[in-house]
Amino acid sequence: MSEATTHQIPGLKQKKVFKIIVLGDSGVGKTCLTYRFCEGQFLDKSEATIGVDFRERNIKIGHEDIKLQLWDTAGQERFRKSMVQHYYRNVHAVVIVYDVTKPETFHSIASWMQEVESHGLMRAPRVLVGNKCDCGTPESRLATTYAQRLADKYGMPLFETSALLDSECDNVESIFMTLAHKLYSKQPLRVVSVEGELGPGVVTLGRQKRSASSNDSCLCS
Amino acid sequence: MESNNTDADIGDKCNLNGDCSPTPNKQSFDLNNAKNIDDISTPSELKFDEEPDYEDPDVKEKKKDLEKCLENPDCINLEQWQNFAKSKAGLISDDYRRKIWPLLVGVTQEELTEPPSLDELSTHIEYNQVVLDVNRSLKRFPPGIPYEQRVALQDQLTVLILRVIMKYPHLKYYQGYHDVAITLLLVCGDRASFPLLCRLSYGPCAPLAPFMQTTMQPTQHLLNYMLPVVSRADRKLAECLDKAQVGTMFALPWYLTWFGHSLNKYTDVVRLYDYFLCAPPLFPVYVTAAIVLYRADEVYACECDMAMLHCLLSRLPDDLPFEDILVTAKTLYENNDPTDLEPEVAALERREEEQRRLDEERMKRRQAAARSRHTSLSARLRRLVPAALRRLPVSRRGALAAATVLLAVYVYYRPDLLYNRRRENALEL
Ligand SMILES: Nc1nc2c(ncn2[C@@H]2O[C@H](COP(=O)(O)OP(=O)(O)OP(=O)(O)O)[C@@H](O)[C@H]2O)c(=O)[nH]1
Ligand SMILES: [Mg+2]
Numbered sequence: 001m002s003e004a005t006t007h008q009i010p011g012l013k014q015k016k017v018f019k020i021i022v023l024g025d026s027g028v029g030k031t032c033l034t035y036r037f038c039e040g041q042f043l044d045k046s047e048a049t050i051g052v053d054f055r056e057r058n059i060k061i062g063h064e065d066i067k068l069q070l071w072d073t074a075g076q077e078r079f080r081k082s083m084v085q086h087y088y089r090n091v092h093a094v095v096i097v098y099d100v101t102k103p104e105t106f107h108s109i110a111s112w113m114q115e116v117e118s119h120g121l122m123r124a125p126r127v128l129v130g131n132k133c134d135c136g137t138p139e140s141r142l143a144t145t146y147a148q149r150l151a152d153k154y155g156m157p158l159f160e161t162s163a164l165l166d167s168e169c170d171n172v173e174s175i176f177m178t179l180a181h182k183l184y185s186k187q188p189l190r191v192v193s194v195e196g197e198l199g200p201g202v203v204t205l206g207r208q209k210r211s212a213s214s215n216d217s218c219l220c221s
Numbered sequence: 222m223e224s225n226n227t228d229a230d231i232g233d234k235c236n237l238n239g240d241c242s243p244t245p246n247k248q249s250f251d252l253n254n255a256k257n258i259d260d261i262s263t264p265s266e267l268k269f270d271e272e273p274d275y276e277d278p279d280v281k282e283k284k285k286d287l288e289k290c291l292e293n294p295d296c297i298n299l300e301q302w303q304n305f306a307k308s309k310a311g312l313i314s315d316d317y318r319r320k321i322w323p324l325l326v327g328v329t330q331e332e333l334t335e336p337p338s339l340d341e342l343s344t345h346i347e348y349n350q351v352v353l354d355v356n357r358s359l360k361r362f363p364p365g366i367p368y369e370q371r372v373a374l375q376d377q378l379t380v381l382i383l384r385v386i387m388k389y390p391h392l393k394y395y396q397g398y399h400d401v402a403i404t405l406l407l408v409c410g411d412r413a414s415f416p417l418l419c420r421l422s423y424g425p426c427a428p429l430a431p432f433m434q435t436t437m438q439p440t441q442h443l444l445n446y447m448l449p450v451v452s453r454a455d456r457k458l459a460e461c462l463d464k465a466q467v468g469t470m471f472a473l474p475w476y477l478t479w480f481g482h483s484l485n486k487y488t489d490v491v492r493l494y495d496y497f498l499c500a501p502p503l504f505p506v507y508v509t510a511a512i513v514l515y516r517a518d519e520v521y522a523c524e525c526d527m528a529m530l531h532c533l534l535s536r537l538p539d540d541l542p543f544e545d546i547l548v549t550a551k552t553l554y555e556n557n558d559p560t561d562l563e564p565e566v567a568a569l570e571r572r573e574e575e576q577r578r579l580d581e582e583r584m585k586r587r588q589a590a591a592r593s594r595h596t597s598l599s600a601r602l603r604r605l606v607p608a609a610l611r612r613l614p615v616s617r618r619g620a621l622a623a624a625t626v627l628l629a630v631y632v633y634y635r636p637d638l639l640y641n642r643r644r645e646n647a648l649e650l
Contacts, residue, residue, distance in 0.1 A: 019528075045357075048399070050477055050478070050482060052470050052531075079396070
């Protein structure tokens, strides 16, 4: 699960692919978050996800091009069992999303964790994301300390963010980049290290331009 | 496009749902009458279907026939309506559809009743999910629709859905049901769409009934007919799909919504509904197979990879020749009856089951391997301490042992600390 798939296209430089699955109740903003990361903007006409949608983005870690594949799953309970199962295959990392304004979506985390466990992903890098922190008042939002306690219990970092706010763009960025780095650092037989030229912790981010993506298969839902 | 107090144009530039395909031809989706619409009770006023292809002499002729038949609808039998619906261009315009769709499924005048108010329904257990999905159905409304009218239609949509699942409490709402409901609502209005949706949802041959069971298992089973149909028509293509293990998920929204969720052109959606309303329940799966067959070259050109193929196939191009695709699907159906395909479907499902079992075993092995690796690690750690331990009093020995175990546990959760020290450069996890 920690070994990234490499694409085997003869004659082409092989590119690392990290597969990340995004889970969470319906309406917490999984589609908007993945769209924000892949397209750099808020999706203001989001639709219910039926089954599984797919988006991707190319990033650079050090000098290496890496492809992040995001599997955006449907939140409705009935799609989970059997349906989405197929897509857990070869997943490298997990994002679990809840809505900070809806405690019930936070309480579902336990059952999402169970699902993650049942697919043998407990040791895969995982992050917890509280979305929609632009909504409501500080009192009406789920307290960070409370969320942090659960995140600690499961040994996963917590991010609170908003897919809506442009000012949160970097934060959304860091959710997925954290996972990418974690996966990158876990890779066996890696010779080049990021420390090389840029110094530790420096990441080069490259957002794939839509116009340039036409020949690079596609970025899509 | 002239739009007045609308909220639809804000998002127009943004590609829907992370779409990678070129922006759809918006023109085809535009309101084609500039008249201001305020009467929401007459859905036909909401003319956002494209003007039919008047150039085509067949269609012109068909229009005349349809109009003649609609003057005396009682003299026309079901088969005649079905012929209109299935043959080229289908029922042509929403004005005809509004009258004929209810006839195709046998809705009677008595069934046209006033809907209850939204407040009466808001305590239903699925209410929140339905509202959530209805609120996200903006893409299905004609661009430029006045805000108040859209909101009123969305309320009607919520009522329509809840009415059906309250009438048949064993039917479970699924995300995508709202896409079917809205198509019926936009064409037929809130009174006629209720009995129509009931017919489609409840009954031994109701096409949506399998989607509304407790699990999605029946739906998945029915979708599994697609690959054998493809295989019989084009073995090489089927092998390619099979090799990539792309599965059927790319077609799930097509089937669950009769393509309403996945097509950008409203006229394509209603054309398909014309056909589906009088076709066997499994027919949409054959249309799926016909689309995949039509796109064979794209599939061959694509990397043989699950993600890439899923991505390619799940996006439907805007210029699919649906008249041809329907003809192909009909031929496929005639040549490959569902009962004929059963053994192939069963074989496919056995293979999938086997694959699942192998996956599970592989996972268990991996977990076991991980466990033993970490036990040996903690054993190694323990070996480092015994000498020191023996010299300590018992209580301290206990404490040290506990510390060792804690360290081992810590290392279990953070193996990277030991194994990848050097590369611990990124953001801290
Ligand atoms: N205020 C606010 N609204 C948001 C944010 N993210 C998403 N939304 C809204 O929340 C609703 C649900 O967002 P989606 O991304 O479609 O939710 P999802 O988790 O993909 O839901 P399913 O596909 O049903 O599983 C949409 O109406 C979004 O516009 C956010 O950060 N802030
Ligand atoms: Mg979604």
